[in-house]
Amino acid sequence: MLNFFKHFMKNDKKEFHIQKPEPAPTLSKDLNIHASLDENKKFLSELLHYPLSNDVQFRDINICINDKFYKGLLISYDGLVNNDIINNYILRELMNENNRFNTSDSKSILKNKSIPNLKDIICNSILTDCQVSAVSTFEKVVENILHGDSALFIDGETYSLICDTKNIPGRSVTKSEIEMNLKGPAEGFIENFRTNTALIRKFVKDENLIFESVEVGTETTTRCAIAYISTIANDSIVDEVRRRINGVEVDYLLDSGELEQLIEDKTFIIDPLILSTERPDKVASHLIEGRVAIIVEGSNNVLIVPAIFSDFTHASEDSYLRFPYAEMLRIFRLPAIFLSIFLPGLYISICNFHQEMIPTDLLFAIAGAREKVPFTMLTELLIMEIAFEIIREASIRTPAPMGATIGIVGTLILGQAIVSANIVSPILVIIVALTGISTFVTTNYALNYSFRILRFFYILLGATAGFFGLAIGIFIHLCLLTSTTSFGVPYLTPFAPTRKGIFKDDLFIFPIWKKENRPPFLKTKKPVREPHISRKWDTSEKGGNKN
Amino acid sequence: MIFKGFLENFECIATLGCMTIIPIILTLPTFSAHYFGTASFLYAVYSSIVAGILFFILFKFFSKYKNKDILDVAEIAGGKLLKYITGLIVVLYLMTAAVITLSEFNENVRNILFDEAPSIYISLLFIITVLIGCLIGLKGIFRASTILAPFMIIGFIGMFFALVPSIDLTNFTPVFGNGISDLFIGGAYKISGYESLALLFLIAPNIKNFDKTARNSFFMIAFFLLSAFFLIFGVMSYPSLTDNYLPFFELTKLISYGRFVQRVESIFVLLWLIATFIYLTIGISFSVLILKKIFNIKNSKIFLVIACIIVLILSRVLTSYIDILKFREIVSIYLSPLLIVVYPFILILLANLKNSKNNKETNYATQ
Structure with missing residues (x-):
């Protein structure tokens, strides 16, 4: 009992205080890859905090080509990569002792292709089941493996081969939950970047639809895409979007909502100035009008600019x-x-x-x-x-x-x-x-x-x-x-300043065959969407087919 | 250019229309009843014709200087000195108009809505709102007018249809009111209903199509003025109007559509209040922008604050409503025709003379 009181009264409990941190040692990633594999491995271990960070995978391998063995190292992040591809199509192929390429034979395919070095042999003849590209700086290596790729280092070579092994976990395409419709396509964007671009491409089957890559974030380089139809969108709007996104200097960018706040015209205005949607069909219809969309990796919302007040009041269903x-x-x-x-x-x-x-x-x-x-x-x-x-x-x-x-x-x-x-x-x-x-x-x-x-x-x-x-x-x-x-x-176009077409598609809606022009305020390369008579079959319309 | 940016045709027309509402709802009908009696509607028609002719001539002469505002024309006519003098005259006029309008509206709002509230609170609310409008910028104000104007027109039309059954044509008789000479001679210079048209001399370089804008603005103002006068003098007899401080407000009290829509005058007050904010914001903003132009001031924001404070203080000096009306009468009836028609006319003539003289000299020199 006494001991209990003693223990209770004892005031020697150490309270935790957050200490002033020491500056974290920063390694410059902007270095070229060494020829020595050991040096590369040492540098990358330090850079990627291996083995402290437990999802980093360092795999030492022996690459076998024409009975000759080359020391290699494969680096990836567990969970972001497809292990099947790594095991069956990268490791097994590279370590296969039957890899024989007769480069001296005049009939050899390899000879005809005039493959001069190891890189080309690996890229074109061994790793044939995944996309492979070579990079020469650690910065690019880190950037790619963070996006789910695997990096292959070979002793004696001053490059790294980046293998496309992405398998980033995410949900499948589901119904849009915030923007509900009774009629029309139901699917919404998800957090996967490539799926989102594909969903847009599915609606806009036009080779002029461009997804221009930009990266935002100094610590995490979040992939973004500026989407526009090059034959329709006004170049100055695209340039402005590019200028604003490139002008963003933040350490992390997690969602399109953050980018929206970073590139909008006015922060202290209550009304939204950039249209954010999770519906691919809505993005497609705006792209066709001549607007620009911004897709952010990891976000299930796509931004559309420029946006005017009436855009926010319209539903895709209209x-x-x-x-x-x-x-x-x-x-x-x-x-x-x-x-x-x-x-x-x-x-x-x-x-x-x-x-x-x-x-x-x-x-x-x-x-x-x-x-x-x-x-x-x-x-x-x-x-x-x-x-x-x-x-x-x-x-x-x-x-x-x-x-x-x-x-x-x-x-x-x-x-x-x-x-x-x-x-x-x-x-x-x-x-x-x-x-x-x-x-x-x-x-x-x-x-x-x-x-x-x-x-x-x-x-x-x-x-x-x-x-x-x-x-x-x-x-x-x-x-x-x-x-x-x-x-x-x-923002209040076409009400103030007043423009033609207030009653056509802003305040009210006209029949679909009356929507002949793109919004004039976008100053598109193709102001006319469809001819004056779009229903050629209707003989009653002026200029229609009278036969 | 007094301010940067181009204005659309409709933006100008709508703004001038909103500005015209102010004298119509405040004192113009009372003054007309006082001067012309039962002939007030005829006066409105007559003044519209006179103003139409005068402004047609004036704009014709001014069309040479479409890319210049009245200050630039004054500079051509009489150098920097005349530019300064013109600038200061315009600023004085705009500030005076703002002071009178603020005092007048302040009193009226107090009478209509807050009969127990100290008027300083109402003045403060007015001036803070106007200051925010000034700080946002003129472009926003002009565009805001385009949103407001359709509601004004709808309000007018609604009012017209509601009150047409109450019009008594005998209110227009005797047709010539206090006499033909009073009407046609005395009424010839009383064109203050069209004073907002003078704003076109300040914004001419910002307008894409000056002639079209001027013409349409005139018709817009004429529409408001004539329909308002027709209603006021058709429904109310002129003796009641001479005593009435806000005849147009009294008129709106009579509007009713069935049993449910009655006493909707407050909705009109809402529209007029917004129009007053536009009127005051434009007056104060232009005063400061003119000073900015003539004295090459770089940061005009602090001057906007100062101008608002001056207007507030001066409006507090005019405490008696009778004094306000007298002051309004002097400025609107007697001063405004001189400033909006005669003075610009002299300036344009002088500028034309100087131009032709310069042309002759260059011709001689080349020969």
């Missing part, structure tokens, strides 16, 4: 649905956007400052419903809005099976209880619910976020000064939006 249905959706989307930003602000303005606007019967109903509520309308509204935001955030973060429970508890039980407890009035629940539902009509989640933030501003302005406050908010917001550009294109 062009797949028949014109009347799509038109109806567009028309309903407009008031939904208006409601999602302004409804709570308008409600509080009208109730607090402009009661004369409310018809008498409704005014009595509102007053009656608020009779037992002890809070001011602003408090009441903020309680509901904040609660709604919390429920929404919670339902996103909770595991899928529990999401429905959160929804039921949050909306039904909490909503019912909050009204019964006279914390908020039932009319306010209707207002907040209608606003919340309207927010979901916008197809783009980034725009959704901006509306949610703006709504709070308008609530505060409306509560402070009624319509005067709303006028202040609208004026400043309008001025900000109209003075903003996305990669040189005014």
Whole structure:
């Protein structure tokens, strides 16, 4: 017992403190490969922290060619590579004692190919089942093995052979979950870079579609691709995208969301300035219009630039649905956007400052419903809005099976209880619910976020000064939006500055055969998409086939 | 160029349209009722014709200098000194107009919305908003007008259809009101409804097609002015208008579509407030940009803040609404025709004379 107290009272417990770090020894990767394999191995062990880092694989081998053995070393990252390829098509082939190549025979294929050295023999005759390329610096070696390749070093050679052995773990192509559609292609991008480029290529079968490689990040070189159709996209937009991406100097780049923030025109503006999508068909349709897409390795979202306000309000489905249905959706989307930003602000303005606007019967109903509520309308509204935001955030973060429970508890039980407890009035629940539902009509989640933030501003302005406050908010917001550009294109085009085609594909939608031109603000190389008469079979159309 | 960048045709027209709303909703109908009585609508038609002719001539003369603003024309006409003088006159006029508009709107907003709030709060809200607008830049303001203008037009049309049944044609009689001479002689120089057209002299180099913009802007202003006057003087009798501080606001109170849409005047106030922000922002921004141009100031942002503070302080000096109206009458009715028509006309004539003289001298020299 005494010992226990002694132990308890003893104050000799050492607390952990983070020490000031010593500068990490940095090895310059920008060195050429030595001829000595041992030196290369020593240098790479240090560079790749082998054997401290347990996923690095160093495999010493003896390469056998024409009964002569060469010392070799194969380096790769376990987990990023396909072990089948390494074992069956690289190691087995290289170590095969039957590797015999008669280079002196005049009939030999190798002779005809005039293969002069070991590198060509290995590349062209031994490792025939995977892509092989030679690099001469350690920097390139490290970069490639981090992307899932394997590096082969041979004693006496001042290069390394990079074998394509990529097998980076990832999910398979699945349905797009954020941008849902009833009609049209359903698949979405995944985290695999090459799969994403292939998905786009699947839709745009055009040899002029270019995926230009750029790398971002000083510590991790994250592969990015600038995608554009060279015969359509304006070169200056492509140059600007290239300039901005090349001008990014960060150590790590993990997702397209980070790149978006690094290359957007204005940071402190609430509305999104770059379109981010997980739908390959959407990217394809924008590329065909003449825009530029940016694909980031490891991200399941692709960025599209330049983006204007109306792009964020359109769904891919709009062009797949028949014109009347799509038109109806567009028309309903407009008031939904208006409601999602302004409804709570308008409600509080009208109730607090402009009661004369409310018809008498409704005014009595509102007053009656608020009779037992002890809070001011602003408090009441903020309680509901904040609660709604919390429920929404919670339902996103909770595991899928529990999401429905959160929804039921949050909306039904909490909503019912909050009204019964006279914390908020039932009319306010209707207002907040209608606003919340309207927010979901916008197809783009980034725009959704901006509306949610703006709504709070308008609530505060409306509560402070009624319509005067709303006028202040609208004026400043309008001025900000109209003075903003996305990669040189005014954000509110074609509304401000006004351009032709407002009614064709921005505010409303016209039949698909009426979409003859590409958006004029993109200044594409091919402004015309299709001839004036695209339905040649229709004899009733002017200039159509009359036979 | 007073500011960089090109303006679209519709951007200019929409901005001028938004600026025209301000005198219409504030004091112009009251002044018209006071001067012309029942002939106020006829005055609106007459002043439109007079303004049309005057501006047609003026723009014809000015078309030689499409790539120049009025300051450049003044420099051609009378060198740097005249440029400075013209610049300062324009700045004074714009600042005065901003001060009066702020005082007037401040009082009206207080009466309509916040009858118990101290007016300094309203002034502060106004000026902070305008300052933010100024800092964002003129290009944004011009473009914001293009978004606002369609709503203004829809509002006007809605108002028109709602109030047409209430129009009493006897309100227009006697047709010549206080007399033919009062109307045709006294009304000849009262063209302040078109004062926003003078902005074209400042933005001429920024406009792609000056003639088309000038023509369309004139018609836009005429549309607003005539339809507003037709409604006001058709629905309300002129004696009630002479006493009324905000006749247009009173008019909107009469709008009703069935039982549900009634008393929608606050929506119009919302639109007018945004138009006022545009008006004040343009006035203050141009004042500073003109000073920037004539005195080669590099960083004008601090001057925008100073100009806003000056406008706020001066607007606080004009506390009595009667004083504000008197001041508005002097500036709008008597000063503005001199500044928007006569002064530019003199400058353009002088510039033309100087140009022809220079041409003659060069011809002699070459001969």
